[in-house]
Structure formats: structure tokens, C-alpha cells
Amino acid sequence: MKEIQQKFQVSYSLPVIFTRDVFGADNKILAELLSKTGRRNRILIVLDSNVFNATPKLLDKIEQYASRHGDVMEFVSPPFIIKGGEACKKDMSEVDKIHALIDKYHLCRHSFILVIGGGAVLDAAGYAAATAHRGIRLIRMPTTTLSQNDAGVGVKNAVNAFGRKNFLGTFAPPFAIINDFDFLNTLPKRTLRAGIAEAVKVALIKDKAFFDFLYDERQRLASFEPDVMEKMIIRCAELHIEHIGTSGDPFEYGSSRPLDFGHWSAHKMEELTGGKIQHGEAVAAGIALDSLYSFHTGLINELELRKIFSLLEDIGFELFHWSLSWMDINSALREFQEHLGGRLTIPLLNGIGNRIDINEIDAALLKKCVNTLSETAEGKERRHASGKRADAGKRGSRKILP
Ligand SMILES: NC(=O)c1ccc[n+]([C@@H]2O[C@H](COP(=O)([O-])OP(=O)(O)OC[C@H]3O[C@@H](n4cnc5c(N)ncnc54)[C@H](O)[C@@H]3O)[C@@H](O)[C@H]2O)c1
Ligand SMILES: [Zn+2]
Incomplete structure (x- = not known):
């Protein structure tokens, strides 16, 4: 009988960068991040459908950014517009489509998925990235308050299954997170x-x-x-x-x-x-x-x-x-x-x-x-129905207490 015990540690570094107008002419954050690999990087963009609809000029800006920084980046295909919100996590169809694109365009483990969207889209695309070839590099650009301050700045991803939230998922630290406050401008107040x-x-x-x-x-x-x-x-x-x-x-x-x-x-x-x-x-x-x-x-x-x-x-x-x-x-x-x-x-x-x-x-x-x-x-x-709206919330919480 023999037993081998081998311990090992893996060290991660997780940059979270805050900016505005990330694809603007003077903004070099993404290009500088990509330049760290020391070569031209192949990238598939996954874009939240609601960000796409709310920002008509975004695709043009991204294209122009890529041509300005052609030494460090190239897109393997037009961006994949993924269903925004929980719809992309509800079943595997959107994840399947990303996997199919990764296969079709021969992305390797050194290629990148650049995902732009709310927490749900980050979760679904992150799961697709983490599971294809056991992990393709991921850059997250969160576009909601929640994803900029929480969902996007973690190490998890997930989709729902069997009617249960986040049933399938992995722990997979992204390559980097870029929080562009300008994305918040198109968000509904809710x-x-x-x-x-x-x-x-x-x-x-x-x-x-x-x-x-x-x-x-x-x-x-x-x-x-x-x-x-x-x-x-x-x-x-x-x-x-x-x-x-x-x-x-x-x-x-x-x-x-x-x-x-x-x-x-x-x-x-x-x-x-x-x-x-x-x-x-x-x-x-x-x-x-x-x-x-x-x-x-x-x-x-x-x-x-x-x-x-x-x-x-x-x-x-x-x-x-x-x-x-x-x-x-x-x-x-x-x-x-x-x-x-x-x-x-x-x-x-x-x-x-x-x-x-x-x-x-x-x-x-x-x-x-x-x-x-x-x-x-x-x-x-x-009280609202009877028109006594003033200060209703405060009176509500007072009643909770003994
Ligand atoms: N992985 C984690 O650690 C983690 C942590 C917390 C939450 N989450 C997950 O995050 C999800 C919630 O994320 P969320 O609150 O960002 O909601 P969301 O992703 O559902 O986005 C809300 C809505 O806003 C749209 N949207 C996103 N950005 C927009 C923009 N800039 N302009 C206009 N519309 C935009 C989306 O398409 C969607 O319809 C949940 O699925 C939750 O489980 C994950
Ligand atoms: Zn939460």
C-alpha cells in the first residue's frame, strides 16, 4: 500500500478597473490589459441584448477600438448578442450557442471571451467560458449597478437548472473586470x-x-x-x-x-x-x-x-x-x-x-x-389606496417594531 500526498497552491490576481467610455479614442485600458499577453489576442464578444438595443453606436465604437489597437486584438466574429436578463440563465440554449461559436471559430484556452452585460449575462457567458476547453480567458464588463458592485467582481458563474437558481456553475476567476460607469446611463431606474x-x-x-x-x-x-x-x-x-x-x-x-x-x-x-x-x-x-x-x-x-x-x-x-x-x-x-x-x-x-x-x-x-x-x-x-401617501413608508416600518 502506498499513498502520495502532494500539496500545491495557485495564485490569482484579479484586477478591477474603474473607468468611463471604455471604447473611447483616448481610453487604453482594454488594450493595455490585452498587451500583457505579449501577442495579438483572439476575442469573441458576448453582448447583452438590452445593452445592444440601448446603445446603438456601441458596435461601431468597439470596431473602431479594435482597429486602433489591432496589434493586441482581433475579433473572431461579429459580437454574439445574447438574450439579456435571467432568460439567458433559464436554460442552456444561450450557453450552447456560445460553445458552438467557440468551436466554430477555434478559440483556444489563450483566446478571450469579452462579455458585456448585466449579472445574468456575465454568469451565463462566464459559465460557457469556464467549461469550454476547461476554461477560456474571460474579461467582464459589467453594465448594471449590481454587476459592477457585486456579481461581476467575483469568481463565480452559473446558469439555472431543474427550476433552481445557479444549479450549474463553476468557480473561475476572470482575467480582469472593467467597470465602465457610462454603461449605467441607459439602465432603467428599477x-x-x-x-x-x-x-x-x-x-x-x-x-x-x-x-x-x-x-x-x-x-x-x-x-x-x-x-x-x-x-x-x-x-x-x-x-x-x-x-x-x-x-x-x-x-x-x-x-x-x-x-x-x-x-x-x-x-x-x-x-x-x-x-x-x-x-x-x-x-x-x-x-x-x-x-x-x-x-x-x-x-x-x-x-x-x-x-x-x-x-x-x-x-x-x-x-x-x-x-x-x-x-x-x-x-x-x-x-x-x-x-x-x-x-x-x-x-x-x-x-x-x-x-x-x-x-x-x-x-x-x-x-x-x-x-x-x-x-x-x-x-x-x-393607506396608499385611501390617499394618505405622505410618509407611508416610515409609518410602515415603525409598526413593525414593538
Ligand atoms: N456570479 C455571482 O457571484 C453573482 C452574484 C450576484 C448576482 N448574480 C447573478 O446576477 C444576476 C442579476 O444581475 P443584474 O442585477 O445585473 O440583472 P440582469 O443581468 O438580469 O440585468 C437586468 C436587466 O437590465 C438589462 N441591462 C443590463 N445592462 C443594461 C444597460 N447598461 N442598459 C440597459 N439595460 C441593461 C439586462 O439585459 C436585464 O434585462 C442574477 O442572475 C444573479 O443570480 C451572480
Ligand atoms: Zn446577490
């Missing part, structure tokens, strides 16, 4: 807002000063003032990427997933609504629920809970979504546990700016929290 939920999430579990910043600037965030949006995105991305680099578990081998505060229910809400609720909106409602549970278990105090609810509501989020009432809490928790592996581990708050992992959840108390949020939302709607 999507622009949704991503702010991830900043609230990461501030709550990691950085009280960032939470205070978001709280103080909540009115300006609500009107999407560019300077405060940019600061929010940069700090949020920084906290996410720092977590990946320093948590000791970038590929989530453990059972704890701290960055998923408020997410066990959010993923279920997305499934139950068939993707009608946006990820960030579901996260906002998930944060409200887990914050209320944290309050009832003595982990945060009343003032902290009030501040969290005011921040979410003032930004424009609903604290409750009807799909929560339909949810079988025990099976949702079981599925979350199954997805992460090992023991049930739910991140909760331990004051603002700190998290604590909980291995046992009182499902009855959680259900009570759902009911409280639901009743408050109904009350708010009734």
Missing part, C-alpha cells in the same frame, strides 16, 4: 436601484462606516447622483473582492457564505416569481427579513433595525415581497444548505458592520417575521 441592495448588504456585514455613508447619502442615492453612486460601487466592489482575497475561502469550500446575507430567501423569491423580481429587489426584501430576525434574536437593537429599514425604504425598496408568504421556509433553508454543502449556516447581523453565522434557525419566529412584514406592507398599501 435596475439602477436594485443593485444598491448589495451595497447595503456588504456594509451591514462588514463595514459600519460604509453603512453610515450609505445612510447619510440615502436621498442622493435614491436619485442616483453619479458621484455618490460611483463611491458606493467602488467601495462595494472593493469589499467583495477583498473578501475573496482575504477570507481564506475564495472557492467556498466551507459551509459559510458571509456575502450571502439576506440571500437564502432572495434566491427562493427569484425562483417563485420566475425571475420577475430582480435579484437586488429580492436581496433588499431578504435583508429586511433577516434584519428583523436578527432584531428579534437580540443581535441588533431597535435603533439599528430602524436605520436599516429607513435606508432601504428611502432608497426606494419594498421591505416585503408577496412571494415570501408563499415560501415554504423549511424547504427554502434546506435548499440553501444543500447548495452550500455541509451544515446549515445562515449569516445574520451582530450589530451593524458585523456578522455572525447561525446554524439553527427558529422557523416559527422566521414565519412570524414574514407575517409582520406582510401585514405592514398591506397596511401601507391600504
